[in-house]
Amino acid sequence: MDRTPCFNTLAANKQSAKIERADAGLEELHAELTNDMQRALAGLQTHVPGFDGYGSVPREVLKSPADQVVSAMDRMTCAEALMLVLKDSTCPLVAKLRREVVAGYVAENADSIAEARGAFR
Secondary structure, three states, X not given: OOOOOOHHHHHHHHHHHHHHHHHHHHHXXXXXXXXXXXXXXXXXXXXXXXXXXXXXXXXXXXXXXXXXXXXXXXXXXXXXXXXXXXXXXXXXXXXXXXXXXXXXXXXXXXXXXXXXXXXXX
């Protein structure tokens, strides 16, 4: 019987171990980022990890939680959850947010809609 090691199996085992280590590291990162954002949303920290470097090698930088919240709103699941809160909540803070969203919408759109409707002709 031949006792020569199978190099394909050794390479596959090495690759599997490397993937498992990367997965464990990614799970730790998910936990860290979850904790950081939860603390920031509770007002317990003023910055969260983010990155700069679109189109090149990203580098980690500290970012404003507010900027990261706005960025997260690009995900439909976040936007849908926010819309439900704005629609259904009776909380006074949500009522204030609702007023600010309306004011922001009007400020960003009124002039252009008026122009499109020919109001400035």
